[in-house]
Amino acid sequence: MSATLTAKGRATRQRILEGAAAQVRERGVANTSLDDVRAVTSTSKSQLFHYFPEGKAQLLLAVAQHEADRVLADQQPFLGELTSWRAWQAWRDLVVERYRQQGQHCPLSVLTSQLGPTEPALRTIVVGLLEAWQGQIAAGIRSMQAQGKVGASLDADRSAAALLAGIQGGVVVMLATGEMTHLEAALDQAIERLRASAG
Amino acid sequence: MSATLTAKGRATRQRILEGAAAQVRERGVANTSLDDVRAVTSTSKSQLFHYFPEGKAQLLLAVAQHEADRVLADQQPFLGELTSWRAWQAWRDLVVERYRQQGQHCPLSVLTSQLGPTEPALRTIVVGLLEAWQGQIAAGIRSMQAQGKVGASLDADRSAAALLAGIQGGVVVMLATGEMTHLEAALDQAIERLRASAG
DNA sequence: CTACCGCTGGACCGATGAGTCCATTCATCT
DNA sequence: AGATGAATGGACTCATCGGTCCAGCGGTAG
Structure with a gap:
C-alpha cells in the first residue's frame, strides 16, 4: 500500500x-x-x-497482532489491578467467562500452533503477549505481598509462570474437550495457593 | 487397502x-x-x-493415534506408579526431560491445534489421551491419600485436572518461547501443593 | 473543470498438491 | 509351472490458491 x-x-x-x-x-x-x-x-x-x-503472510501477522492485543485488553481492568482478593476473583471469573464465550475459537491457540514454530515474527508476538501477561500477574502478586496478603517468601515470577501455564493449559484442554473444569481448577488452585501462603 | x-x-x-x-x-x-x-x-x-x-485424512489420523500412544508410554513406568514422593519426582523429571529433548516438535500440540477444531475423530483421540493422562495422575494422588501422604480432603480429580492443565500450558509456553521454566514451575508447584496438604 | 492519485474489480497465471489409473513386479499356493 | 492377488511405480488429472496485472472508478486539491 x-x-x-x-x-x-x-x-x-x-x-x-x-x-x-x-x-x-x-x-x-x-x-x-x-x-x-x-x-x-x-x-x-x-x-x-x-x-x-506482502500477501497472506503479512495479513496473518496483522491478524495475530490484532488478536494478541485483544487478549490482554479483554482481561482489563482487573488484570492490571490485582491488588485485592476481590480483584483476583473478578479477574478469575472474567477469564473463565471470556473463554467460555469464545468456545472453541481461540485465536491465540489457532495462531500459535498453526504458524508458531515456523514464522519467527509470529513467535515474537506470542512471546510478547505471554511476557506482558505474566508480568501483570507477577505485579499483582507483588502488590499483594506488599500488603502482607501473600507470603513474602513466595517467588512472584515463578508463581506467575505457573499460573500462566495453568491458564494456557486450561484453554488447551477446553479447546479439545469443550470442558471448562480444567481452566477453573487451575485458576482456583493457583489463587488458593497464594492465599494459603499468607499465613 | x-x-x-x-x-x-x-x-x-x-x-x-x-x-x-x-x-x-x-x-x-x-x-x-x-x-x-x-x-x-x-x-x-x-x-x-x-x-x-481414504487418503491424507486417514493417514494423519493414524499418525495422531500413533503419537498419542507414545505420549503416555514415554512417561512410564512412573506415571503408572505414582505411589511415593520419589516416584512423583522421577515422573516430574521425566516429563521435563522428555519435552526438553523434544524441543519444539510437539506432536500432540501440532495435531491438536492444526486439526483439532475440525476433525471430530481427532478430537476423540486427544480427549482419550487427556482422560487417560488425568486418570493416572488422579490414581497417583489417591494412592498417596491412602498412605496418608496427601490430605484426604483434597479433591483428587480436580487436583489432577489442574496439574494436567499446568503441564499442557507449560508445553504450550515452551513451544512458543523455548523456555522450560513454566513447565517446571507448574509441575513443582502442583507437587508442592500435594505435599503441603499432608500436614 | 480537470488532473492526479489512491481505490477497486476481476481476469489471468503458475505452482502445488491430493487423488486416480493402469501397467508391472513379486510372493505364495496349488 | 502357472495362476492369483497383493505390492509397487509413476504418469496424469483436476482443483485450489497465492500472487500478478491492467484497466477503470472516484474523490479531492488546485
Whole structure:
C-alpha cells in the first residue's frame, strides 16, 4: 500500500483485517484462503494486496497482532489491578467467562500452533503477549505481598509462570474437550495457593 | 487397502506411518505433503493410497493415534506408579526431560491445534489421551491419600485436572518461547501443593 | 473543470498438491 | 509351472490458491 491512506482506505484495510481475523477464528488458518477473506469482506483481490503488499503472510501477522492485543485488553481492568482478593476473583471469573464465550475459537491457540514454530515474527508476538501477561500477574502478586496478603517468601515470577501455564493449559484442554473444569481448577488452585501462603 | 496384509505389506504401512509422523513432527501438518511422505519413506503414490485408501485424512489420523500412544508410554513406568514422593519426582523429571529433548516438535500440540477444531475423530483421540493422562495422575494422588501422604480432603480429580492443565500450558509456553521454566514451575508447584496438604 | 492519485474489480497465471489409473513386479499356493 | 492377488511405480488429472496485472472508478486539491 502507499504511504498515505485516505480515511476510506483505512476503513477498508480495517475491514479486511477484521474479516480475516473472524475467518481465522472460525475456520482456522488452514481453511482460510484469500478468496474467503475477499468474499467475507466484500473486497477484491487487488485490494488485499493493495493494503497487504506482502500477501497472506503479512495479513496473518496483522491478524495475530490484532488478536494478541485483544487478549490482554479483554482481561482489563482487573488484570492490571490485582491488588485485592476481590480483584483476583473478578479477574478469575472474567477469564473463565471470556473463554467460555469464545468456545472453541481461540485465536491465540489457532495462531500459535498453526504458524508458531515456523514464522519467527509470529513467535515474537506470542512471546510478547505471554511476557506482558505474566508480568501483570507477577505485579499483582507483588502488590499483594506488599500488603502482607501473600507470603513474602513466595517467588512472584515463578508463581506467575505457573499460573500462566495453568491458564494456557486450561484453554488447551477446553479447546479439545469443550470442558471448562480444567481452566477453573487451575485458576482456583493457583489463587488458593497464594492465599494459603499468607499465613 | 485389502483386508489381508502380508508381512511385507504391514512393514510398508508401518514405514509410511512412521515417516509421516516424523515429517509432521518436524515440519507440521501444513508443511507435510503426500509427496514429502512419499519421498521420506521411499514409497510411491499408489502405496500411500493402497494402505490408506481414504487418503491424507486417514493417514494423519493414524499418525495422531500413533503419537498419542507414545505420549503416555514415554512417561512410564512412573506415571503408572505414582505411589511415593520419589516416584512423583522421577515422573516430574521425566516429563521435563522428555519435552526438553523434544524441543519444539510437539506432536500432540501440532495435531491438536492444526486439526483439532475440525476433525471430530481427532478430537476423540486427544480427549482419550487427556482422560487417560488425568486418570493416572488422579490414581497417583489417591494412592498417596491412602498412605496418608496427601490430605484426604483434597479433591483428587480436580487436583489432577489442574496439574494436567499446568503441564499442557507449560508445553504450550515452551513451544512458543523455548523456555522450560513454566513447565517446571507448574509441575513443582502442583507437587508442592500435594505435599503441603499432608500436614 | 480537470488532473492526479489512491481505490477497486476481476481476469489471468503458475505452482502445488491430493487423488486416480493402469501397467508391472513379486510372493505364495496349488 | 502357472495362476492369483497383493505390492509397487509413476504418469496424469483436476482443483485450489497465492500472487500478478491492467484497466477503470472516484474523490479531492488546485
